[in-house]
Amino acid sequence: MSSPAPRVGVTVASPRFARPAALVGRNLMVQKAVPYVWATGLVEPVFYLLSIGVGIGHLVGKMPGPNGAEVPYAAFVAPALLASSAMNGAVYECTTNIFDKLHWAKIYRGVVATPLTPRDIAVAEVASAVVRSALYSAAFLVAMAVLSGTRSPWALLALPCAVLVGLAFAACGFMSACYMRSWTDFDKVMLVQMPLFLFSATFYPLSVFPRWLQLLVEAAPLYQGVAACRELCLGQPSWDIIGHLAYLAALAGAAMAISTRRATKLLTP
Amino acid sequence: MTEPLVMARALVKRFGNFVAVDHIDFDVLPGEAFGFLGPNGAGKSSTMRMIGATSPRSGGELRVLGVEPDDYGPQVRARLGVVPQEDNLDTELSVSDNLYVYGRYFGIPRRQLRQRVAELLDFAQLAERAGDRVNDLSGGMKRRLTIARSLVNQPELLLLDEPTTGLDPQARHLLWDRLHRLKRSGVTLLVTTHYMEEAEQLCDRLVVMDRGRIAAMGSPRQLIERYVSREVVELRFDDEEAPAMASLVNGLAPHTEALADRLLLYTEDGDLTAQAVARRGLKPTNVLVRRASLEDVFLRLTGRQLVD
Numbered sequence: 153m154s155s156p157a158p159r160v161g162v163t164v165a166s167p168r169f170a171r172p173a174a175l176v177g178r179n180l181m182v183q184k185a186v187p188y189v190w191a192t193g194l195v196e197p198v199f200y201l202l203s204i205g206v207g208i209g210h211l212v213g214k215m216p217g218p219n220g221a222e223v224p225y226a227a228f229v230a231p232a233l234l235a236s237s238a239m240n241g242a243v244y245e246c247t248t249n250i251f252d253k254l255h256w257a258k259i260y261r262g263v264v265a266t267p268l269t270p271r272d273i274a275v276a277e278v279a280s281a282v283v284r285s286a287l288y289s290a291a292f293l294v295a296m297a298v299l300s301g302t303r304s305p306w307a308l309l310a311l312p313c314a315v316l317v318g319l320a321f322a323a324c325g326f327m328s329a330c331y332m333r334s335w336t337d338f339d340k341v342m343l344v345q346m347p348l349f350l351f352s353a354t355f356y357p358l359s360v361f362p363r364w365l366q367l368l369v370e371a372a373p374l375y376q377g378v379a380a381c382r383e384l385c386l387g388q389p390s391w392d393i394i395g396h397l398a399y400l401a402a403l404a405g406a407a408m409a410i411s412t413r414r415a416t417k418l419l420t421p
Numbered sequence: 422m423t424e425p426l427v428m429a430r431a432l433v434k435r436f437g438n439f440v441a442v443d444h445i446d447f448d449v450l451p452g453e454a455f456g457f458l459g460p461n462g463a464g465k466s467s468t469m470r471m472i473g474a475t476s477p478r479s480g481g482e483l484r485v486l487g488v489e490p491d492d493y494g495p496q497v498r499a500r501l502g503v504v505p506q507e508d509n510l511d512t513e514l515s516v517s518d519n520l521y522v523y524g525r526y527f528g529i530p531r532r533q534l535r536q537r538v539a540e541l542l543d544f545a546q547l548a549e550r551a552g553d554r555v556n557d558l559s560g561g562m563k564r565r566l567t568i569a570r571s572l573v574n575q576p577e578l579l580l581l582d583e584p585t586t587g588l589d590p591q592a593r594h595l596l597w598d599r600l601h602r603l604k605r606s607g608v609t610l611l612v613t614t615h616y617m618e619e620a621e622q623l624c625d626r627l628v629v630m631d632r633g634r635i636a637a638m639g640s641p642r643q644l645i646e647r648y649v650s651r652e653v654v655e656l657r658f659d660d661e662e663a664p665a666m667a668s669l670v671n672g673l674a675p676h677t678e679a680l681a682d683r684l685l686l687y688t689e690d691g692d693l694t695a696q697a698v699a700r701r702g703l704k705p706t707n708v709l710v711r712r713a714s715l716e717d718v719f720l721r722l723t724g725r726q727l728v729d
């Protein structure tokens with residue numbers, strides 16, 4: 153029995169990268185057409201930084217940093233905003249968008265009739281979200297250096313760290329989109345995302361919480377990103393970072409595996 | 422003997438406990454146009470999706486282009502063209518970008534693709550609409566774009582799931598013309614339809630499907646010769662008493678079917694039979710003598726009408 157030989161002009165792109173890359177290319181093509189989407193993604197976290205970091209910072213003054221020494225409030229809150237905006241961007245990008253393409257526009261129905269597999273679709277959508285999230289994070293780091301006086305060279309490593317946050321939450325976003333049945337299910341995503349944003353030691357140190365809440369926060373996914381980005385941006389890295397990154401990587405891996413299974417069921421019944 | 426492009430043996434598709442495709446056997450030979458004719462829910466689309474490697478089979482054997490589609494999905498799909506029952510064009514992209522991006526999914530190099538897109542726009546008579554948004558196109562144009570899209574990888578086998586449903590007659594004839602051209606260029610066509618006219622127009626051979634099973638197989642001519650006579654006399658009655666009239670036409674034709682408002686008399690000579698009806702003193706509101714069609718075959722095989 154012979155395996156089918158592709159005809160001249162048709163190459164079955166190599167499975168690892170080329171197939172999803174075609175869909176990433178498609179997404180970039182669509183996004184180029186709506187520049188304001190890019191603009192809002194850049195502007196929003198900077199507004200947060202200005203209003204909360206600089207504005208509220210005036211009232212609050214100083215905060216204890218990771219190693220106990222006091223740091224200006226803007227410098228304390230900025231890395232947390234970096235991590236949370238990576239989360240928010242990735243979740244936003246993945247859930248609404250993907251749900252629409254799955255159930256309304258039915259774009260993926262056309263895509264699975266080509267050599268692409270549901271897995272390729274999951275990889276491509278998550279990769280698209282991560283690319284965008286990385287650009288926002290880089291821009292935010294620059295804004296941060298200007299507005300809150302971040303100077304440590306360790307802060308450069310906060311970029312890959314924020315990208316990993318983006319990856320983990322993009323994968324979770326894709327996974328949720330695959331399980332949603334209607335637009336009202338987005339409220340449930342918000343119900344998870346909001347408290348993560350507010351309570352992951354974003355705006356004040358973990359020490360203000362009672363012990364039980366501290367344990368809960370320490371187990372939550374966004375906290376990993378906030379803690380790692382904060383240590384790096386303030387130039388006070390500890391070995392804990394390895395644990396935070398491993399957590400995020402494991403979350404990304406698990407969410408991708410579930411997404412692939414679920415998308416396969418939905419798209420190739 | 423040439424190897425079939427598609428070979429199915431005892432092919433089954435289940436959704437939970439429901440059997441959508443129930444042990445069907447067929448071969449599709451290179452270069453032919455093969456049809457699945459059947460009413461709603463017969464299992465046509467389910468069969469097409471299994472062949473198209475976008476739905477795993479639940480049982481039996483299936484080979485497409487010589488291999489198992491479940492094991493070689495991407496390789497099989499690389500050589501197929503698929504026109505789904507429902508258009509699923511990329512509404513966020515323009516007409517020409519739809520073709521371009523789809524070609525990229527097949528890994529076609531950019532430069533080659535640009536040329537191909539231009540050819541396909543001409544083929545689909547959409548060159549003037551190249552920059553338009555997909556949602557601004559008419560139903561017929563969308564359908565032509567979907568067909569053009571399915572050709573971007575120069576497929577050997579084209580799967581068309583109800584290619585002309587919902588189109589007006591003019592748009593339908595234009596599409597048929599395009600499909601005939603493809604067939605002449607050597608592309609094998611697999612068509613599902615519930616229009617017998619379409620099956621007669623396009624298909625060299627077809628199967629009649631009903632409730633997941635194959636009721637009959639052959640060329641349109643063969644099926645008509647085997648299951649019905651050459652001509653049909655349709656007697657229409659006003660007071661919807663056609664079933665009651667059935668006994669009155671006894672012996673006038675070798676076979677009769679009684680529908681809600683009509684009696685169908687299958688006969689070798691329609692005019693003679695019509696005269697015999699008149700001699701019996703029956704007064705139908707309308708008498709029509711016509712050639713038998715696949716619709717009659719379907720009625721004969723299943724006792725039901727194809728399109729209600």
Ligand SMILES: Nc1ncnc2c1ncn2[C@@H]1O[C@H](COP(=O)(O)OP(=O)(O)OP(=O)(O)O)[C@@H](O)[C@H]1O
Pocket residue numbers: 421436439441459460461462463464465466467468506615
């Ligand atoms: N994903 C699915 N899940 C559950 N049942 C399904 C699914 N797809 C199809 N079916 C069922 O399988 C049966 C056959 O459906 P299919 O779409 O193959 O029919 P069809 O011949 O294409 O009909 P139509 O002419 O209406 O397109 C139907 O009863 C349908 O409800």
Ligand SMILES: [Mg+2]
Pocket residue numbers: 465466467506582
């Ligand atoms: Mg169908």
